[in-house]
Amino acid sequence: VGDTAAAMPHNAGKAAEYGADAARCPFTGAHVATADPSVGASTLSETEVSGKTVDAAAAGVNAVGGELARVRADASAQMLTTNQGVRVADNQHSLKAGLRGPALLKDFILREKITHFDHERIPERIVHARGSAAHGYFECYKPLTDLTAASLFAEQGKRTPVFVRFSTVAGERGSKDTARDVRGFAVKFYTDEGNWDLVGNNMPVFFIQDAMKFPDLVHAVKTEPHHGMPQAASAHDTFWDFVSLMPESTHMLMWLMSDRAIPRSYRMMQGFGVHTFRFVNAQGESRLVKFHWSPVLGTHSQVWDEAVKVSGADPDFHRRDLWEAIDAGNGPEWELGVQIFTEEEAERFSFDVLDPTKIVPEELVPITPIGRMVLDRNPDNFFAETEQVAFCVAHVVPGVDFTNDPLLAGRIHSYVDTQISRLGGPNFHEIPINAPLAPVHNNQRDGMHRQTIHRGRVSYEPNSLAGGCPFQAGMDGYVPFPEPVAGDELRGHPEKFAEHYNQAALFFNSQTDWEQRHIINAFAFELSKVTVPAIRQRMVASLRNVSDELAQGVADQLGMVLPEPLPRAAAQPPAPEIEVSPALSLTARPGDGGVATRKVAILAAEGVDGAAVAAVADMLIRAGVVVRLVGQRIGPLQAEDGSTWDADASLDNHPSGLFDGAVVPGGVDAVGRLQADGRALEFLRDAFRHGKTLMALGAGATLFEAAGITPDASDGGLLTGSGTPANSAAAFIQALAKHRHPERETAPPGV
Ligand code: HDD
Numbered sequence: 001v002g003d004t005a006a007a008m009p010h011n012a013g014k015a016a017e018y019g020a021d022a023a024r025c026p027f028t029g030a031h032v033a034t035a036d037p038s039v040g041a042s043t044l045s046e047t048e049v050s051g052k053t054v055d056a057a058a059a060g061v062n063a064v065g066g067e068l069a070r071v072r073a074d075a076s077a078q079m080l081t082t083n084q085g086v087r088v089a090d091n092q093h094s095l096k097a098g099l100r101g102p103a104l105l106k107d108f109i110l111r112e113k114i115t116h117f118d119h120e121r122i123p124e125r126i127v128h129a130r131g132s133a134a135h136g137y138f139e140c141y142k143p144l145t146d147l148t149a150a151s152l153f154a155e156q157g158k159r160t161p162v163f164v165r166f167s168t169v170a171g172e173r174g175s176k177d178t179a180r181d182v183r184g185f186a187v188k189f190y191t192d193e194g195n196w197d198l199v200g201n202n203m204p205v206f207f208i209q210d211a212m213k214f215p216d217l218v219h220a221v222k223t224e225p226h227h228g229m230p231q232a233a234s235a236h237d238t239f240w241d242f243v244s245l246m247p248e249s250t251h252m253l254m255w256l257m258s259d260r261a262i263p264r265s266y267r268m269m270q271g272f273g274v275h276t277f278r279f280v281n282a283q284g285e286s287r288l289v290k291f292h293w294s295p296v297l298g299t300h301s302q303v304w305d306e307a308v309k310v311s312g313a314d315p316d317f318h319r320r321d322l323w324e325a326i327d328a329g330n331g332p333e334w335e336l337g338v339q340i341f342t343e344e345e346a347e348r349f350s351f352d353v354l355d356p357t358k359i360v361p362e363e364l365v366p367i368t369p370i371g372r373m374v375l376d377r378n379p380d381n382f383f384a385e386t387e388q389v390a391f392c393v394a395h396v397v398p399g400v401d402f403t404n405d406p407l408l409a410g411r412i413h414s415y416v417d418t419q420i421s422r423l424g425g426p427n428f429h430e431i432p433i434n435a436p437l438a439p440v441h442n443n444q445r446d447g448m449h450r451q452t453i454h455r456g457r458v459s460y461e462p463n464s465l466a467g468g469c470p471f472q473a474g475m476d477g478y479v480p481f482p483e484p485v486a487g488d489e490l491r492g493h494p495e496k497f498a499e500h501y502n503q504a505a506l507f508f509n510s511q512t513d514w515e516q517r518h519i520i521n522a523f524a525f526e527l528s529k530v531t532v533p534a535i536r537q538r539m540v541a542s543l544r545n546v547s548d549e550l551a552q553g554v555a556d557q558l559g560m561v562l563p564e565p566l567p568r569a570a571a572q573p574p575a576p577e578i579e580v581s582p583a584l585s586l587t588a589r590p591g592d593g594g595v596a597t598r599k600v601a602i603l604a605a606e607g608v609d610g611a612a613v614a615a616v617a618d619m620l621i622r623a624g625v626v627v628r629l630v631g632q633r634i635g636p637l638q639a640e641d642g643s644t645w646d647a648d649a650s651l652d653n654h655p656s657g658l659f660d661g662a663v664v665p666g667g668v669d670a671v672g673r674l675q676a677d678g679r680a681l682e683f684l685r686d687a688f689r690h691g692k693t694l695m696a697l698g699a700g701a702t703l704f705e706a707a708g709i710t711p712d713a714s715d716g717g718l719l720t721g722s723g724t725p726a727n728s729a730a731a732f733i734q735a736l737a738k739h740r741h742p743e744r745e746t747a748p749p750g751v
Contacts, residue, residue, distance in 0.1 A: 071432050072380065082112055122387070123422050124173040127218055128184045130232070131167030132177075132266065132319040133386040134326055136375035138162050138189060138336070144370060147287055147340065148279035150399030151193045153370065161190045163433060164375055165389055166266040166318070170221045171232025176311035177318035178302065179232035180261045180522065185271030185293065186391040187373070190437040194478075197395040198291060199415065202263065203255040204272035206356040209248050209497055211410015217242065235529035244539040247500040247569060250546060251357050254507040257522035258515060259301035259586060264660075264739075265321045267332035267597075268300040270589070275408045276353040276360075278401040278481055279340070286481045288341050288353060288403065290360055292367050293334040298591020300739045302657075304522065306690040310657035317658070323378055330597045330624070331376035337367035350574040351503065352496040354405045358503055362583045385433045390419040401481045406493070425449055441470035498569040501545040502576040508547050510584035514742035520550055524557035541566040595736045596624025601654065601662040603630050603680060603703075604647060607669025610639025612697050615725035616663055616732070623733050630654055630662075632677060640667045651679035656687040661717075661736045665725075666698020674703055681707045688718075689749050691740035695719040695732045708751050717741030 080088040088109055095107035103110070125131075137159045144153035152160040167184035168177065183202040188195060207217050219225075220242035221234055230236050234256070243249040255261070263269040273291030280286045302310065310317050325332060339360050341353075351358040379385035392415035393408065402408055419428045425448030428434055443459045458466035508516065523543065527536045536558060543551040544565035555562045582588055600620055602613055613629070620627050631637055631647025638644055656662060662684070664671070674680035684707040687694055694717065696704050701720050704711070711720055717735050721728025735741075 082109060083116070122424065125167075125422065126418060127169050128167040128186075129173040130171045130175050130177070131165045131184065131386060132322050133163060133165035133379060133389060134322060134331070134375040135377040135379065136162050136164065136331060136373060138187075138371055138373045140371045141369060144279075145281065147281055147289075148399035149282045150191070150196070150279070150397055152189055152191045152196070152397075153399070160192075161437070162373060162375075163188045163190075163385070163389060164373070165386060165391065166322070168232060170234065174315075175232035176315040178262060178307040178311045180234060180256070180304070180307065180526075181232065182256065182261065183263060183266065183269060185269070187271075187293075188389065188391060188395075188434075189397075191397050192438055194397045194438045195395050195434075195436045196397040196400060197391045197393065197415075198273055199391045199393050199411075200271050200273045200291065200293070202269040202271055203252065203260060204270075204274060204290075204292075204359045205252050205255065205503075206274055206407060207243065207249045207252045208246065208407065209355055209357055209493060210406045211408075211414070212406075213246070214407075214410060214414075217246075235526040237530050237532055237535060240527060240530045240535050240539055241532070244535055244542060247542055247545075247566065248357050248497070250500050250542060251504040251507065253523075254504045254519065254546070257519045257526070258507075258511070259303070259518050260299075261522075262302045262304060262307040263318070264300040264302055265297075265325075266318050267322060267325060268295050268297045268591070270294055270299055271334065275356055275405045276346075276403045278403055279338075280399055280401050280481050284479075284481070286401070286483075288343065288346055290339040290365075292337040292339070293373070294337060294367075294589060296333040296335070296592055297594075297597075298739070299586045299589040300591070301586060303518070303690050303740075304525065306657050306686070309655065309686065313655045313657050322375075324626075325597050326375060326378050328597070328626075331374050333372055333374045335369050336371045336373060337369045339365040339367055341365045350496070350576055351499065352494055354403055354494070355497050356405055356407045357500070361506070361578055361581045363578050363581055384431075388423065388428075388431050389433045390415075390423060390428050390431070392416050392419070396478075398478050404483075427451065443470075495570075496574065499573045500569060502573065504546045506576060506579065506581060507584050508550055509579055510581045512585055512587055512742075514745060515585060515587075516550070517553075517745070517747070520553035520557070523550070523554045527554065527558055536560065537563050538566065590739075593737050594624065595620075595733055597626060598624075598660040598736055599626045599628065599658065600736070601628055601630040601649070601656070601659045601683075603651075603662060603664045603674060603683065604637060604645060605632050605667075605670040605673040605677075606637050607667045607673070608637070608639050608645070609665045609667040609670070609698060610641045610643040610645065612665040612667075612725040613639065613645060614643075616665065616697070616729045619726055619729035619733065625733075625736070628654060628659070630683075632673065632680075640669065651677065651683055656683045656692065657690070659687070659692065660739070661693035661695075661732070662687050663732065664694075664696045664700030664703050666700050668699050671699045671703050675706045684709060685751050688744070688751050691717065691742050691744065693717040693719070693732060693735045693738070693741065695721055695728060695735075697721040697725060697728060712744070715741060715744045717744070 080091055082088060094103045094110045096103050138152060140153050140156060140158045142156045152158065165184065165186045167186070168175065168179050168181040169184065170181055171179055185202050186197065186199045188197050208214065221239045223229055223231060224236060224238050243253060260269070271293030276288050276290055278286050279289045314320060322332070339362070341360070346353040349360070349364065353360060393411040394416055396402070402412065420426055423431065427447050427450050430451045443461055445454060445459050456466055461470070462468060508519065511519065527539060530536050537560070540551050540555050540558070540560060541563040543554060544562070545568060552562055602617060604613060617627050628649040629645060629647045630649045630651060632651060634647050634650045634653070636644050636646055664674070664684070680703065684694065684704065688707070688709050694704070694709070696719070701711070704720070709718070712718055716738065717740070719728065719731055719735060721731070
């Protein structure tokens with residue numbers, strides 16, 4: 001095998017996917033001297049892989065390799081054809097015996113069209129069916145060769161293309177984005193030594209400790225099988241029945257009932273590899289590792305009432321948010337951090353690092369940043385890419401290995417297995433979005449939908465007829481870490497797995513007052529939807545092992561007497577190392593303090609103060625805010641000063657849940673009209689209740705009063721602009737950067 005062939009990328013045409021933006025393509029092996037995403041370009045005809053330059057034009061041996069452009073279709077200026085390339089003369093009328101006669105069986109054009117249509121859907125994912133994805137790149141901060149042989153971490157500035165899919169778990173493919181749910185955070189790294197899929201979530205722990213329980217968990221949370229309800233919701237009997245009988249779920253339930261489960265945006269949530277993995281370096285030395293993604297924009301969430309309302313106003317809220325941000329050139333960015341520790345250190349922890357219901361607190365092992373990921377390109381086609389992408393936990397590269405986490409073991413099997421029915425056979429790795437950039441050579445053959453045309457008569461190894469090719473890579477290949485294994489075959493779990501409450505308590509105790517309140521409210525809401533009182537009882541009894549304040553708060557809202565605590569599985573639970581970890585609060589990661597991509601409504605009607613609209617909109621836009629002029633209807637409206645404005649949104653099509661803040665400019669006429677419009681009052685009440693930043697200018701203050709919102713100097717998010725509109729806008733931007741103003745919350749809500 002010559003050097004060129006060995007180094008030939010399987011998907012050398014990947015750069016072409018960037019189209020006119022080819023300069024932004026983070027080619028495998030491309031090195032960048034600076035952090036500027038526009039630097040580090042490679043050309044379409046040349047690819048640098050592992051330091052070797054390969055002529056992509058020559059890379060045509062494999063059907064998918066070479067030009068990915070071959071599979072991209074562009075019908076502009078083209079004639080309509082059948083799938084066999086036969087030109088279609090008439091796409092409107094089926095072939096009939098006479099104009100009023102029967103359609104004919106021999107109409108192969110009609111039959112091909114209908115047959116294809118009949119088969120256009122594939123099974124949705126059994127979990128994580130609803131998702132949105134984007135392309136981007138990972139950039140390594142500095143060589144990690146002392147820790148791992150993984151090539152993507154080999155050099156400073158090295159960029160590796162990624163495709164990332166975010167998802168909800170329980171809902172079906174067409175369900176709403178803002179359900180209370182875990183979010184999937186799956187990253188496919190197209191490294192030059194093969195694909196690595198880091199299939200994580202936005203929460204660092206999981207419901208169960210063993211894959212054996214996964215089908216039961218999923219059956220419990222999904223719609224109840226007799227009537228198919230409720231969609232995309234855990235607030236029902238079967239879920240709470242299962243988790244209340246499964247105390248190991250308690251820690252995850254704390255995260256699920258927190259605002260982490262209703263993120264403001266996919267761009268504003270953390271990601272976690274969840275399990276403890278291994279890094280293995282070229283010398284074969286291993287360290288344990290936990291992966292953390294931290295968003296540059298910080299961690300921010302919705303509030304429950306808002307999430308419920310947004311699910312009606314825009315079921316695609318998160319999909320649209322991601323798409324629009326990338327489309328506008330504001331692709332989101334995360335920093336990848338790792339917690340690195342040795343087996344000996346792990347043994348000293350009060351918990352077991354093989355237990356996926358446990359975190360390793362940052363106070364015990366700090367997070368070291370190792371690189372950044374930027375998502376900068378939307379998919380060309382939702383089905384071909386977002387739907388057909390297949391993440392598999394078993395996809396690892398040299399330098400990354402597994403541990404004996406029993407949940408991970410089941411996952412290593414499940415993901416490859418599920419694609420076989422979802423994507424129709426064993427060749428899903430050939431679908432362009434799944435195909436690695438690294439070359440693929442093996443003796444696997446045939447199967448449904450095979451794309452590759454293998455040449456030659458040899459499809460076995462060892463062989464002499466093909467010179468022994470493809471040959472085993474030996475130590476250049478994937479060598480598993482030689483972890484010693486001993487023990488009897490048995491079913492059971494290690495001792496520390498039996499402790500279920502220490503970290504649930506750690507999480508609850510690490511939250512701010514308002515976060516704790518939201519957790520109590522969420523438990524109370526979900527359990528209020530449970531129809532069997534014994535389930536509520538059992539769950540609250542379990543919560544007593546986390547915090548009496550939590551259990552009491554939930555019991556109060558359910559009109560229950562506080563039950564006795566549920567007996568614990570561990571008779572003598574180990575003492576936790578720490579009681580509080582500030583890093584577990586959403587407030588620990590406020591973000592970069594900017595307001596770019598935040599959405600602000602300027603409420604307007606005929607007679608609005610046009611100068612104020614102009615000044616405020618200008619300042620906000622310059623700060624990167626997405627501004628919409630929300631009118632009583634869309635279309636032109638005349639301002640007080642005679643200027644004409646175009647309302648590009650209306651109180652009907654853009655309710656307040658879709659915005660991060662709102663401004664009510666002056667203009668006596670406009671304010672009068674809005675005051676008489678229940679939708680405007682509702683808009684402001686919702687925005688206020690959801691903690692949004694609000695500002696009234698001039699006569700706009702009257703509208704606040706009409707909505708029942710009274711000025712309050714202690715409320716940092718409630719502004720009545722008294723200075724010039726520009727000064728007021730500056731104050732508004734500062735308040736908006738705080739994201740939300742939970743200090744105004746009361747129970748029950750006063751507005
Ligand atoms: Fe899973 C999909 C994350 C446990 C079996 N899982 C799936 C996806 C994510 C996760 C993000 C969507 C990937 C995509 O966007 O296509 N899953 C997790 C995490 C887990 C976890 C972080 C715990 C740490 N999963 C888990 C277990 C099993 C599965 C224990 C089975 C034993 N998961 C699957 C699956 C899915 C899946 C059935 C459905 C569709 C797919 O794989 O491709 O195989």
